Amino acid sequence: MLDHGAPPHNGGPAAPHSPGVGMRLMRRKPVERLVAEGGRGEGGTLRRSLGLWQLTMISIGATLGTGIFVVLGEAVPKAGPAVTLSFVIAGLTALFSALSYAELAGTIPVSGSSYSYAYATMGELIAWVCGWCLMLEYGVSVAAVAVGWGEYLNELLDGTIGVTLPAALSAPPGDGGVFNAPALIVVMLAMAFLLGGARESARANTVMVLVKIGALVLFCAIGVQGFRSGNYENFMPLGMAGVSAAGATLFFSYIGFDAASTAGEEAKNAPRDLPRAILLSLAIITALYVLVAAVAVGAKPWRQFTDSEATLAQIMREVTGQSFWGTLLAFCAVIAIASVVLTVLYGQTRILFAMSRDGLVPKVFARVSPRTGTPRANTLIVSLFCGVLAAAVPLGQLADATSIGTLFAFALVNVAVVVLRRSRPDMPRSFRVPLSPLLPALGFGFCLWMMGSLSTVTWVVFGVWMAVGLVFYFLYGYRRSRLAAPAPSEAK
Numbered sequence: 001m002l003d004h005g006a007p008p009h010n011g012g013p014a015a016p017h018s019p020g021v022g023m024r025l026m027r028r029k030p031v032e033r034l035v036a037e038g039g040r041g042e043g044g045t046l047r048r049s050l051g052l053w054q055l056t057m058i059s060i061g062a063t064l065g066t067g068i069f070v071v072l073g074e075a076v077p078k079a080g081p082a083v084t085l086s087f088v089i090a091g092l093t094a095l096f097s098a099l100s101y102a103e104l105a106g107t108i109p110v111s112g113s114s115y116s117y118a119y120a121t122m123g124e125l126i127a128w129v130c131g132w133c134l135m136l137e138y139g140v141s142v143a144a145v146a147v148g149w150g151e152y153l154n155e156l157l158d159g160t161i162g163v164t165l166p167a168a169l170s171a172p173p174g175d176g177g178v179f180n181a182p183a184l185i186v187v188m189l190a191m192a193f194l195l196g197g198a199r200e201s202a203r204a205n206t207v208m209v210l211v212k213i214g215a216l217v218l219f220c221a222i223g224v225q226g227f228r229s230g231n232y233e234n235f236m237p238l239g240m241a242g243v244s245a246a247g248a249t250l251f252f253s254y255i256g257f258d259a260a261s262t263a264g265e266e267a268k269n270a271p272r273d274l275p276r277a278i279l280l281s282l283a284i285i286t287a288l289y290v291l292v293a294a295v296a297v298g299a300k301p302w303r304q305f306t307d308s309e310a311t312l313a314q315i316m317r318e319v320t321g322q323s324f325w326g327t328l329l330a331f332c333a334v335i336a337i338a339s340v341v342l343t344v345l346y347g348q349t350r351i352l353f354a355m356s357r358d359g360l361v362p363k364v365f366a367r368v369s370p371r372t373g374t375p376r377a378n379t380l381i382v383s384l385f386c387g388v389l390a391a392a393v394p395l396g397q398l399a400d401a402t403s404i405g406t407l408f409a410f411a412l413v414n415v416a417v418v419v420l421r422r423s424r425p426d427m428p429r430s431f432r433v434p435l436s437p438l439l440p441a442l443g444f445g446f447c448l449w450m451m452g453s454l455s456t457v458t459w460v461v462f463g464v465w466m467a468v469g470l471v472f473y474f475l476y477g478y479r480r481s482r483l484a485a486p487a488p489s490e491a492k
Contacts (some may be wrong), residue, residue: 005321025234026123027483031424032109034120037357039059039265041375044368046111046265046353047198052273055204055260058115058343059281061205062256064212065145065340068292069152069333071252073311078244080237080302084293086109086246087253091286093450094254095397096443098282099433100417102275105261106430109270112354113261113347118393119358121419122412130412131355132469136462139382141186141255143390144402145340150182155313183390190342193384194349197372198266201346204409205339212336215329217289219295219312226299226319237302248453252403254287256340257282258410261348275431345386349378359484360477361398369426378426404454404462 040047050058072083079086084282105115112119115134119127150171155165166171168178193201236243260277264270292312300315313333317326349365353375356365418437420427435438 009234024357024478024484025125027481028121028123029116029119031120031129031420031427033110034108034112034116038110039351039355041366042363042366042372043372044275044370046368047073048266048268049197049199050202050263050267052276054199054206055263055267055273055277056207056281057209058202058263058346059257059260059277060213060284060294061209061339061341062259062343062347063254063285064209064216064256064288065148065337068101068216068253068289069146069148069312070075070295071249072293073305074269074377075246075250076297076302076305078238078249080234081232081238081297082238082243083246084298085236085249086243086250086291087286087289087293089247090251090254090450091282091289093247093251093407093443093446094257094282096439096446097413098257098278098414100290100440100443101261102278102431103417103429103433104413105264105274105278105422106190106271107427109264109267109274110354111262111265112352113264113351114409114416116353116354117416117420118375118412121416121423123361124481124483126412126475127467128360128473129469131351131360132466132473133405133409134414135348135422135469136350137255137402137409139345139386140389140405141252141402142190142341142344142348142386143183143393145344146183146186146387147180147335147393148392149181149186149334149341152313152330152337153182155330156327156334159323159330168390180305180391182352184387185388186341187345187387188365189338190345191379191387193342194200194346194379194383195372195374195376197374198263198346201342201352205211205342208335208339209343211332212339213284213288215336216292218332219316219326220291222325223299223319226315227295230299244453248337248403248450251407251450254282254285255406256344256347256401257285257345259343262350263348271428271430278295313477323418327413343385345379348350348386349375352378352382357482357483360473361482362476381429395405401458403463404451404458405465407460408449408450411444411451414443 034421039048075086076083101114104114105173108117108120110116112131115127115131118130150165155169158164165182169181171180193204194398257278260274260281264274267273279453296312296315299319305311313326316329352361355361356363356378364381365375367375367377369376417433418440421436
């Protein structure tokens with residue numbers, strides 16, 4: 001009986017089955033393969049030189065900076081004195097995701113961060129979407145942080161030599177300027193450190209982190225002298241909607257604690273140290289944020305806060321009646337914000353390194369200098385892009401765009417930890433999220449809630465960004481993915 005649905009048979013071997021588009025989009029990269037490739041790039045390997053102390057400082061360095069030194073001035077008018085509650089809500093959202101990051105970083109200690117975690121659990125298309133969001137998180141936040149650096153540099157110059165940079169050279173178009181030169185300069189300085197090597201960059205970052213922690217402690221010690229309990233009488237003047245909106249903006253302040261996970265291929269003992277560094281840094285950061293916000297609102301009525309990027313320096317000057325303390329804080333902020341630029345730029349280059357090694361972005365991003373053990377071309381390209389972006393785009397737009405990209409990536413991490421628990425329950429884990437899947441589900445829900453609090457314009461920007469990313473993936477990464485090639489050829 002003739003089967004009209006069967007293909008013709010010539011007696012020769014059957015043609016190999018070609019996976020469909022759907023299967024290719026869902027192909028996963030085995031965890032063992034991810035880990036085995038750790039450190040390997042084009043022409044060289046990354047060097048394992050970072051311990052727990054350096055990893056914790058990288059995480060704090062990438063997080064503690066613009067959020068509290070700069071974005072606080074934008075968040076207080078949205079929430080009033082309840083901005084302290086906004087910091088707590090943003091911190092809880094970060095904590096749930098940090099727990100998931102800690103488990104995955106200890107289990108899959110590679111440079112790709114949540115991009116690699118998604119690749120191992122949810123497939124290539126989701127991994128690409130996550131990686132594209134990370135580019136928004138890291139690359140755009142470098143630019144946003146650099147914009148804030150210029151404001152404090154002006155405060156410092158004014159307090160020391162009595163001059164400031166003209167608006168045309170210290171603000172981007174749309175903020176009264178033509179070109180933000182200080183923002184470009186600080187990105188170039190960070191690039192110079194990164195080109196010297198991971199260990200050297202980590203040492204410089206550690207010094208800068210200690211300076212900025214000291215600056216915030218100093219602010220609290222002086223600011224509390226101007227504390228007025230009456231500033232807290234109408235605690236939530238704009239309701240829970242205001243608290244939520246401020247929390248979504250302030251989530252920008254917590255972006256960066258995951259930077260330690262991008263150092264997975266340069267850590268001496270990644271499975272042990274990465275989870276510890278992530279959780280320890282988040283605890284330190286949250287405590288400092290809530291304390292500084294409480295003192296700032298207590299020292300200055302919330303209605304008097306403006307969108308000035310140098311809020312803390314202004315409060316110091318108002319409380320003491322002297323310019324010295326504000327100038328000193330501005331000096332510390334210049335150093336503090338520079339360390340954020342350094343560590344976040346580091347994270348962006350390592351994520352692109354991992355994506356390039358997988359074939360999803362050009363090979364140039366995976367080239368490693370045998371002399372310094374760093375991806376030099378990657379660092380140069382990313383630094384120039386971020387520097388120009390910082391010089392041309394206002395801070396507020398950058399901060400919100402960064403927050404939505406980060407929240408989306410964090411949401412995927414919370415899903416990934418549950419998927420990996422179910423698909424690979426017997427894998428060794430140096431840290432396990434307690435009460436799973438409850439806490440990852442809460443982390444996922446909090447991320448979606450805070451994304452919903454962001455403006456329509458931010459969602460439009462995010463939609464356009466994702467559309468551009470998908471076009472790039474289907475034109476480039478889909479066909480060039482190394483998973484599309486036989487595994488033996490990759491091992492050569």
